[in-house]
Amino acid sequence: MATAIVRSALSRAAKTSVAPKRRFSSSAGHDDAYEAAKWEKITYLGIASCTALAAYVLSKGHQHGEDPPAYPYLHIRNKEFPWGPDGLFEVKHNEGH
């Protein structure tokens, strides 16, 4: 039963992409042209707001905290990495080795 519902829904989805049922104008594909133009505008709006937000966030700057004390649950090392004692993206603790 459930699979039948999913199957019919899927095949409906497949069919609607062939010939959209919502057709308010005489020209085929008018609906999609309208939707495409609408989503193009939404995209531009999104890009504009992201740019504005980026300018604001990146200009703010941020504070750097001090290094925490060496709690036992920080900087855990159970064995060496295949490439050596230090992690790839961290302050190097064993530079001289």
Add this chain to the structure above:
Amino acid sequence: MIESQRHSYHLVDPSPWPISGSLGALATTVGGVMYMHPFQGGARLLSLGLIFLLYTMFVWWRDVLRESTLEGHHTKVVQLGPRYGSILFIVSEVMFFFAFFWASSHSSLAPAVEIGGIWPPKGIGVLDPWEIPFLNTPILPSSGAAVTWAHHAILAGKEKRAVYALVATVLLALVFTGFQGMEYYQAPFTISDSIYGSTFFLATGFHGFHVIIGTLFLIICGIRQYLGHLTKEHHVGFEAAAWYWHFVDVVWLFLFVSIYWWGGI
């Protein structure tokens, strides 16, 4: 479609790619374990396996594209297969991410005494959610809007606009990944800094990896749209990429709210 065929199913030709993919996966797994433990030749076997896997992916998908575009085997009935497959794949991905959210919630809702009984653990300087993560939050949905624009442009038969829309989608995706990379580089904690670092980088790292996969998928769609592979009636590959992209987008929203924002308070 071959004239003599009286049904709409695609009877596939024998292919070497399933076995080559399996061997690649085996070499990758064994090589990966050898690399992470002190075995000789681990790195070599791992690289060999990955090269094998990537090669198999390339030629297998190349074959599928030839079967659908040049040979016309992907009838309406055949298209149901990849649709079901894509949906099930995304469902499995939902479960995959569910596990990471579970791990993070499990560790943060009742913080263990070993990390000071608080979340975030004492000594962890969390990233401010209202800086880069907040900036990244409208970038992904904008990219989702652009992929919807591309979809309607394809349906309306506006081939060039669809390419532009996909370029916009991919550019926004790259900006997102760039910001994530920047944030990772500047992060004051690492994956080995307590359960916080482990759950944080596991969840956000796998999300970033999925963003990169989705970006590659969309780039392939853009190239195929440019080459005229995608038509009004037939663009299953694009639809799968769009579904996948929306999925990655939704995962980000959950990451932002539960790990960056709530998890950092």
